[in-house]
Amino acid sequence: MSYAVDEFGVDYPGGTFLSGDRFLACPRCRELVDAGDWKGLRDWIGPNGLDTSSRAMLFGFKAHRRGGAVELAAQAGPEEQLS
Ligand SMILES: [Zn+2]
Numbered sequence: 001m002s003y004a005v006d007e008f009g010v011d012y013p014g015g016t017f018l019s020g021d022r023f024l025a026c027p028r029c030r031e032l033v034d035a036g037d038w039k040g041l042r043d044w045i046g047p048n049g050l051d052t053s054s055r056a057m058l059f060g061f062k063a064h065r066r067g068g069a070v071e072l073a074a075q076a077g078p079e080e081q082l083s
Contacts, residue, residue, distance in 0.1 A: 001025055001069040003033065008060045012053040023061055030069045038062060 032041040
């Protein structure tokens with residue numbers, strides 16, 4: 001399943017990384033997102049290991065997400081993996 005997002009960019013030392021227009025989510029990520037448990041999601045993705053760019057990407061996802069999770073079968077196109 002995945003979440004649609006309005007594409008956004010995350011700056012990092014080498015340039016800007018574009019988010020694409022959807023983020024993949026496994027069932028656990030979906031639970032956490034749907035519960036609004038952003039701290040839990042961050043911990044699930046990388047307990048101590050999220051670098052600045054990854055945090056910015058997660059924050060961007062939170063800010064730019066459009067609606068709930070949808071099944072992948074209905075979609076096509078570039079994808080980003082939450083975890
Ligand atoms: Zn996941």
